[in-house]
Amino acid sequence: MDVIDRIKGLISTVVSGAMPVPSIVDFGTDGTPQSTQADTIEPFKHYFRLDINQLFISKGRQFWVDFDPLVYAAVDYLQGQQRVVASTIVGPRAIDTGKIAKPHGFLLNDIRVAGPVPFNGGDVGVTIILYKIAQKNYAQTIMKLIETVAASQSSLAAVSKAANLGSILLDGVQGLLELRDNVPVMGQRFEINTATARGFLPICRALIKDGPSSLDILVSDNRLRDAREDFQASDFVLYSLSRVMQRDDxxxxxxxxxxxxxxxxxxxxxxxxxxxxxxxxxxxxxxxxxxxxxxxxxxxxxxxxxxxxxxxxxxxxxxxxxxxxxxxxxxxxxxxxx
CATH class of the missing domain: 1.20.58 (Methane Monooxygenase Hydroxylase; Chain G, domain 1)
Known part of the structure; x- marks a missing residue:
């Protein structure tokens, strides 16, 4: 079984679980849900990159007692004649522990998952899954290990080198899930057919565990906001797939x-x-x-x-x-x- 099939297996555990389906809100170029994205990502001309803009766990929730959040994020795409996967793991190690209000409250901003990746045509797949991981020694040991591996790939400029670590990270996530206390909270996988007339457009999307009562939310400076304040009514992951014109690294x-x-x-x-x-x-x-x-x-x-x-x-x-x-x-x- 190749890496992409294994990723599809991960997302199937989210879909088949008892957790409610999260609200999915897309935002346009102007940051509002009512608008659309512009700036087509053209093959052989542009790069793309995947970022987790925000991971937020709301305070005062019994749901997260004795658990830590962990996000698995991956993008698969065509490189040469084969499809490859670039991925990362985002958890408590990625933030100074002094800034975490335990056991409730977690905020993480601006984590690059992959990119800049040259877009060479073909479909692009994106997978985002939020897990809750038990605060037990054995679970924490595995989580720290895979977070260390994920952090090491952020220093690799070469797309191919970073992609080679995708299978290792996937092994770590599957190892965590074999421990029964660790379960998915919400997630999504989708594949973009870039050959349509619509083309390959950037994406700015929020997965919100308990959907907002209205769509009076927007994205400003890569932050999810409710009216003029930061959105804090629910756990959410805000991520973006954006166009990059040229490398800065x-x-x-x-x-x-x-x-x-x-x-x-x-x-x-x-x-x-x-x-x-x-x-x-x-x-x-x-x-x-x-x-x-x-x-x-x-x-x-x-x-x-x-x-x-x-x-x-x-x-x-x-x-x-x-x-x-x-x-x-x-x-x-x-x-x-x-």
């Missing part, structure tokens, strides 16, 4: 070290200039093979990288020295003062 991608190498090489005279050109050719070849970039962003970044190399060359011509080597020597001088 490209310096952490595997090929960026070649940019640094070219900047150093170009400061070493004519031979270094030839070496820098060779490095840039290797760099562009790596960028062509990368599954982390859209076409437009690749061309933009490569032009930016070439500009950085030119700046390094100009700095040597202007200053008469290699700024990289000079900075390194200055650092050694500072260390020598210890």
């Amino acid at each position: 490209h310096r952490s991608l595997p090929f960026f070290s070649l940019v640094t190498d070219a900047c150093v090489a170009v400061t070493k005279g004519p031979e270094g200039n030839d070496a820098a050109k060779g490095i840039l050719i290797s760099l562009y070849n790596e960028m062509l093979k990368s599954e982390e970039l859209t076409y437009q962003d690749r061309e933009r970044l490569f032009a930016e990288y070439v500009g950085m190399v030119k700046q390094s060359k100009a700095a040597v011509a202007t200053l008469g020295r290699n700024p990289v080597i000079s900075d390194f020597r200055r650092g050694l001088d500072l260390i020598g003062t210890l």
